[in-house]
Amino acid sequence: MAYPRSSLVLALLSMFSSLVLASSVTYDVVSLGAIADGKIASSVTYDVVSLGAIADGKTDSTQAFVSAWTKACASVSSAMIYVPAGRFYLGQVVFSGPCKNNAITVRIAGTLVAPSDYTVLGNTGTWLLFEQVNGVTISGGILDGQGTGLWACKASGNGCPSGATTLEFSNSNNIVVSALTSLNSQMFHIVVNGCHNVKMQGIRVTAAGNSPNTDGIHVQLSSSVTILNSKIRTGDDCISIGPGTTNLWIENVACGPGHGISIGSLGKDQQEAGVQNVTVTTVTFTGTQNGVRIKSWGRPSNGFARNILFQHVTMQDVQNPIVIDQNYCPGNEGCPGQVSGVQISDVTYQDIHGTSATEVALKFDCSSEYPCSGIILENVKLTYNNQVAQSSCANAAGTSTGFVQPTGCL
Ligand SMILES: *[C@@H]1O[C@H](CO)[C@@H](O)[C@H](O)[C@H]1NC(C)=O
Numbered sequence: 284m285a286y287p288r289s290s291l292v293l294a295l296l297s298m299f300s301s302l303v304l305a306s307s308v309t310y311d312v313v314s315l316g317a318i319a320d321g322k323i324a325s326s327v328t329y330d331v332v333s334l335g336a337i338a339d340g341k342t343d344s345t346q347a348f349v350s351a352w353t354k355a356c357a358s359v360s361s362a363m364i365y366v367p368a369g370r371f372y373l374g375q376v377v378f379s380g381p382c383k384n385n386a387i388t389v390r391i392a393g394t395l396v397a398p399s400d401y402t403v404l405g406n407t408g409t410w411l412l413f414e415q416v417n418g419v420t421i422s423g424g425i426l427d428g429q430g431t432g433l434w435a436c437k438a439s440g441n442g443c444p445s446g447a448t449t450l451e452f453s454n455s456n457n458i459v460v461s462a463l464t465s466l467n468s469q470m471f472h473i474v475v476n477g478c479h480n481v482k483m484q485g486i487r488v489t490a491a492g493n494s495p496n497t498d499g500i501h502v503q504l505s506s507s508v509t510i511l512n513s514k515i516r517t518g519d520d521c522i523s524i525g526p527g528t529t530n531l532w533i534e535n536v537a538c539g540p541g542h543g544i545s546i547g548s549l550g551k552d553q554q555e556a557g558v559q560n561v562t563v564t565t566v567t568f569t570g571t572q573n574g575v576r577i578k579s580w581g582r583p584s585n586g587f588a589r590n591i592l593f594q595h596v597t598m599q600d601v602q603n604p605i606v607i608d609q610n611y612c613p614g615n616e617g618c619p620g621q622v623s624g625v626q627i628s629d630v631t632y633q634d635i636h637g638t639s640a641t642e643v644a645l646k647f648d649c650s651s652e653y654p655c656s657g658i659i660l661e662n663v664k665l666t667y668n669n670q671v672a673q674s675s676c677a678n679a680a681g682t683s684t685g686f687v688q689p690t691g692c693l
Contacts, residue, residue, distance in 0.1 A: 326358070327360065327361075327363070328365055329364050334347040336366075338367065338370060340370030340394075341372050343374060345374045348371075348376050351364045352378045356380060356383065357383055361388075362386070362387050363389075363390060364389045366395070369393045370394045370427075373411070374398060374404070376411050377412045378411070380413075380417065384418075388419075389421045389422070389424075390424075391421065391425075391463075393425070395411070395427065397430075399429040401430075401446060401469060402444065405444040407447055408448065408451075411426065411449065413450075414452075414455065415454050416456075416458075417457055419452075420460075420461070421463060426463065426466065428472070429467060429469075430469040430497065431491075433446045434495055445496075446469030446470040448468070448470050448474045449468040449472050450472070455478045457480050458480070458481040460481075463487070464486075464487040464489070467491075470496050473500045475505050476503055478505040481507070482509045484511040484512050486510070486515070487513070488500070488514070488521075489517070494517065494518030496519050498517065498519045498521075499522055502523075502531060503528055504526065504527035505527070505528055505531075507530045508532070509532045510536065511533075511534050512534075515537070515541060517540070517541045519542050520545045521539070521541040522545070523544075525547075526549055526556045527556030527558070529558070529560055532562050533563045537567045538566065540569075540571060541572070542573055543568055543573030544573075546561065546576070546578070548578050549584070549586045549587075549588060550584035550586045550609075550623050550624060553583055554585060555584050555585060555586035558587070559590055560590045561590070562592045564594040565594070565596075566597075567597045568604070569601075570601070570640075572602050572603065574596060574603065574605060574635075575605055575606075576603070576606045576608065578606075579608075579611060580625075581611060581612045583623075584624040585624060586626075587626040587627070589630075592631045593605075593635065594631070594634055595633070596637075598635070598644075600640045601637070602639070603646060605635065605644065605663075606645075607630075607648060607655060608648050609623040609650045609655075610623070610648055622650050622651050623650040624653060627655040628655065630657065630659070631658075632659065632660050635663045635665065636663070637666075639667045640667075642672060643672065643673045646676075647678075647693075648677050658679055660682075661683070664687075666688075673689055674689040676691075679692075
């Protein structure tokens with residue numbers, strides 16, 4: 284909102300400075316550039332088709348998108364990039380800032396299509412990357428990552444590239460993503476890394492339940508991120524929350540298939556930023572591997588997770604509905620015989636109900652050196668095969684209030 288104010292201020296300043304000299308002349312602020320509609324005039328629109336993009340799904344339109352971005356970013360007033368209906372084939376595109384304005388909207392009516400040959404993006408990391416931008420909105424559209432070829436390669440063994448994240452925001456502020464669909468990403472669908480103030484709503488993520496490393500939304504080293512009203516069906520975590528995430532709000536998300544909503548893996552590194560103030564409310568897990576999970580490597584680290592709230596959660600046939608696992612050590616490499624240094628504290632589970640697909644519906648396996656503390660279970664009801672499910676706790680302290688089944692083992 285700084286932008287419209289500053290343009291009005293400029294108009295007023297230019298009026299007053301002239302008034303000193305010529306009091307009999309009238310200066311109309313509108314004629315000096317003020318706009319009376321109370322918002323920013325979206326003064327320029329760049330249509331990718333008029334810049335050479337071709338909506339046939341196979342002609343490489345990368346250059347047209349790059350040139351639309353270059354113009355929008357260089358514009359001193361707010362700008363829109365418009366992608367009409369149709370399929371646009373794109374290689375890697377880096378939307379780099381800083382820009383001359385802080386209000387760029389990318390409005391997508393059509394579909395952006397990634398190379399189906401996974402060697403094209405290979406190990407580049409990201410297909411569509413926004414970095415060092417401030418005030419970018421992406422509205423609508425389908426991103427088709429065409430990941431099935433890479434998944435098949437990974438399933439059949441070796442020599443495959445790691446693959447690309449579909450959409451990433453890196454070191455950016457004031458981002459909005461709404462009504463966006465991400466299909467069949469090669470790797471993660473959406474990554475938020477090193478950002479402040481990001482709002483995502485109406486996101487649809489779709490990939491096969493057995494697709495590898497296709498996390499829906501991954502957030503790390505970021506503050507004030509909000510994820511609302513979204514449906515995520517994928518092969519890995521629906522939402523994964525990495526080190527350095529603070530003030531994250533997740534509300535009204537349906538997850539499944541997938542591995543649930545996971546804080547972690549934390550504590551991979553010795554020196555690591557903590558996770559703080561995460562709220563997950565009104566979410567549904569359907570047939571997922573986990574529900575709400577906190578996970579850390581079983582090795583030394585100064586990382587932590589604190590002030591976490593999981594609230595109003597429905598579990599349908601979830602293998603591990605509530606889980607804290609501080610002994611993560613894939614392949615038993617780099618951690619045998621060690622314990623997690625990650626301190627987990629003040630985690631509340633409130634109004635969590637539904638069905639577990641395994642006998643143990645609640646498992647707290649905390650660090651022996653830094654036990655979990657301040658765990659609160661309040662109104663939890665999880666059943667397995669129409670019977671009360673089981674719980675299992677190690678190194679976890681806290682309290683149960685209200686109706687709690689399985690009975691807490693805190
Ligand atoms: C926690 O995060 C929410 C946003 O998710 C924010 O509104 C609130 O102020 C934060 N609380 C603290 C104590 O920082």
